Amino acid sequence: MLSEENMTLDTNDLPDEMDLASSEYLQSFEFRLRGREKSLLSKLDLALKKITDGTFGVCEICDESIGKKRLEARPETTLCIKCKEDQEREERTMG
Numbered sequence: 001m002l003s004e005e006n007m008t009l010d011t012n013d014l015p016d017e018m019d020l021a022s023s024e025y026l027q028s029f030e031f032r033l034r035g036r037e038k039s040l041l042s043k044l045d046l047a048l049k050k051i052t053d054g055t056f057g058v059c060e061i062c063d064e065s066i067g068k069k070r071l072e073a074r075p076e077t078t079l080c081i082k083c084k085e086d087q088e089r090e091e092r093t094m095g
Helices: 019-055 067-073 081-094
Strands: none
Touching: none
């Protein structure tokens, strides 16, 4: 049987607003991080397929070779630096 004594909450048992905000922030951060990791893994899988079929290091837009230093820094890249800069410039003007 329930009594009034059992129906009260001790406010010390409830999380405060800062705890809730921190928890929500951490969940959001972890979600974004997992999304980025998943995206990177997909790009690396694509790079491995390109190695197999002989198209690794070739820009998908202009068909020119992607520079060695760029590939060393970002092996998952699919664009040469010029095409990537053009793409980013276009995104800035459109966005």
